[in-house]
Amino acid sequence: MNSTHGLLTVTPVPAFAATYDAFQVADIAAAMAERHEFPYEYTYLGVGSRYWSDQAEMSTADSASSDPTPWLIATHAAEVVALLRPGRAARVVDLGPGTGSGVHGLMAYLSIVDRLDSYRAVDISPDLLAMSARRLRGAFPDAVGRIHVHEGDFTGEALDVAMSRGTDRIVVIAGGTLHNLRDPDLLLRRVAARSDRTDLLMVTLRVEPESGLPEFMRRVHTGRTLKPQKRLGLDLCGIDPAWYDTELGYNPVARELFTRVRLLRPVDVVFEGRTARFAAGDTVTVWRYRYLTAADVERQLGHAGWTVRLRIIAPPGGRTGVAAGDHVLFVATPVRQCVSGTGT
Structure with a gap:
């Protein structure tokens, strides 16, 4: 200096x-x-x-309950899966997996009903990918060979590989990842362009309360x-x-x-x-x-090529020391059919 x-x-x-x-x-x-x-x-x-690894190691049942994302996804997994084609297995595409806790409940439900095809995660951090894969392989030993990770950002080849066609897909953007991005609308459009009408998008966000x-x-x-x-x-x-x-x-x-x-x-x-x-x-x-309202997020998804099928708000309580807001799960389907192998 x-x-x-x-x-x-x-x-x-x-x-x-x-x-x-x-x-x-x-x-x-x-x-x-x-x-x-x-x-x-x-x-x-x-x-x-x-920091994420330390957070995962310190996780307990009590501390996990203070994060609405895993609860929202796990509690409403059956409603989400009901939107898929009956009897079809689904691939979970996890964009920004963090510790892997966000999708745990969804994968557990898919495994119970024998509809888990595979899991693919995309992130720029090889360490986070390794950690999330390790935790999920430990939780789902029967799916070890079907849990894959792809290092890269959401604008390049890693997304294309994770989104390759072959089965119905549930794309998960959990824990506020979407609205931390510099250009969240770009990611929504890219995923829509690579999706078929049989695919689902799950997004969890903290949103501005309707009361202002x-x-x-x-x-x-x-x-x-x-x-x-x-x-x-x-x-x-x-x-x-x-x-x-x-x-x-x-x-x-x-x-x-x-x-x-x-x-x-x-x-x-x-x-x-x-x-x-x-x-x-x-x-x-x-x-x-x-920091948008839930109605604003629905419009954002619509402009990017998605139709919201479910909007579920977590009950209040369980979180302290954070800015006010509702935690919401949005589930959407693409407006238009993908016409190429990975979209355009």
């Missing part, structure tokens, strides 16, 4: 180069320089995946301690926590929840071939989440 006339100049720590490939480094550098943002999806790689935002969410909250995963990108870039204040809030224009830091001093982060420059008072976004 160099400091000249109050300007701090830093380079990423060695773990940064060990974690990211050349494309990812260039993407991070561009995001930091142009949008003042560390893309949250990259915090699932390297050391970031260990509570007053506390309309304010920017400062001084909160960042969770390790949200701080990870800044740490890897060499930005010391003493150089910023934290801010949590809601952007009504973008309709996004955000976590960001406000720099107390000017900082230059020098990447290979590019420098991201920040003045004192500039912000760096480390997490964002599109």
